[in-house]
Amino acid sequence: MMENQVYHIPALLGPTLEGMAIRPDGTYADLTFGGGGHSKAIMQQLNQRGRLFSFDQDIDAYANRLDDTRFCFVHGNFRYLKNFMHYYGVSALDGILADLGVSFHHFDTAQRGFSFRYSSPLDMRMNTSAAITAADIVNTYTEEQLTNIFRLYGECANPKRIAHTIALKRQTTPITTTNQLVDLLSTVILHDKEKKEMARVFQALRIEVNDEMGALKQMLNAALDMLRPGGRLVILTYHSIEDRIVKNFMRSGNIEGKIEKDFYGNTLSPFLIINNKVITATPEEVESNPRARSAKLRIAQKK
Numbered sequence: 001m002m003e004n005q006v007y008h009i010p011a012l013l014g015p016t017l018e019g020m021a022i023r024p025d026g027t028y029a030d031l032t033f034g035g036g037g038h039s040k041a042i043m044q045q046l047n048q049r050g051r052l053f054s055f056d057q058d059i060d061a062y063a064n065r066l067d068d069t070r071f072c073f074v075h076g077n078f079r080y081l082k083n084f085m086h087y088y089g090v091s092a093l094d095g096i097l098a099d100l101g102v103s104f105h106h107f108d109t110a111q112r113g114f115s116f117r118y119s120s121p122l123d124m125r126m127n128t129s130a131a132i133t134a135a136d137i138v139n140t141y142t143e144e145q146l147t148n149i150f151r152l153y154g155e156c157a158n159p160k161r162i163a164h165t166i167a168l169k170r171q172t173t174p175i176t177t178t179n180q181l182v183d184l185l186s187t188v189i190l191h192d193k194e195k196k197e198m199a200r201v202f203q204a205l206r207i208e209v210n211d212e213m214g215a216l217k218q219m220l221n222a223a224l225d226m227l228r229p230g231g232r233l234v235i236l237t238y239h240s241i242e243d244r245i246v247k248n249f250m251r252s253g254n255i256e257g258k259i260e261k262d263f264y265g266n267t268l269s270p271f272l273i274i275n276n277k278v279i280t281a282t283p284e285e286v287e288s289n290p291r292a293r294s295a296k297l298r299i300a301q302k303k
């Protein structure tokens with residue numbers, strides 16, 4: 001990270017905190033600590049008995065940890081929420097926050113390989129000791145697997161063509177840097193849509209590298225088990241695939257989004273939806289923090 005670079009600016013801070021409906025003596029988990037913006041705001045609402053466990057799988061976030069005995073930094077993947085809470089002797093949580101995806105720190109740190117703006121190894125791992133990098137995926141996945149990733153996670157306009165171009169190129173030269181990928185993509189992406197499409201390809205690879213959808217699904221099930229009745233599940237999403245998963249889970253209580261009904265036709269869900277209409281950033285917030293423009297906030301309460 002460059003000196004004086006902002007680690008992250010939290011999106012929708014006010015509505016997120018309001019959505020958490022903090023009990024001052026409660027036990028909370030912020031599953032995506034990052035720069036600690038949301039965590040700090042949660043801490044400010046806790047009294048001496050309150051506790052906060054903040055997770056991040058990226059050890060860089062540890063540098064932002066809060067110096068407070070009520071605070072615990074958990075270096076790990078939130079998919080193991082239950083295991084970690086068990087380890088810390090916590091049987092139930094009063095609220096769980098997840099601000100999904102990557103931080104500014106990831107995009108703005110050239111050598112991490114998340115951004116097509118910089119030249120670097122094609123990495124994109126949030127957990128730098130994880131086994132698979134973006135280069136591994138680009139060079140070893142089948143053309144069909146790549147097409148699926150670009151279609152599903154990137155919603156790319158031309159997933160097949162992009163995958164085919166990669167498959168041809170790597171027969172002669174392995175693709176190991178962001179620059180190589182960018183040069184290759186610029187041969188198949190329409191010039192006027194270049195930045196948007198590049199961002200989509202990079203997003204798709206990042207989601208696959210970090211198994212973001214797998215981790216999200218596992219975490220949602222764990223969150224349902226860990227929440228106390230009345231506890232809040234507050235989630236910020238940044239693209240339609242993860243938002244759909246969260247929306248369906250909050251409505252149904254299961255990953256498939258299968259709505260169960262009772263004898264009288266009433267929906268059986270373990271959650272009460274707090275905001276039927278998704279909450280997004282105001283124009284003022286987007287003006288001061290353009291990266292908040294795609295944030296969607298969903299809040300549910302365990303019945």
Ligand SMILES: C[S@@+](CC[C@H](N)C(=O)[O-])C[C@H]1O[C@@H](n2cnc3c(N)ncnc32)[C@H](O)[C@@H]1O
Pocket residue numbers: 008009010011031032033034035036037038039055056057058061076077078079099100101102103126215
């Ligand atoms: C959008 S940022 C969160 C920013 C934070 N709310 C703040 O105020 O600074 C997402 C963070 O979650 C972390 N993260 C993403 N997926 C994770 C996972 N499955 N387990 C643990 N941490 C994860 C990322 O490393 C990143 O630091």
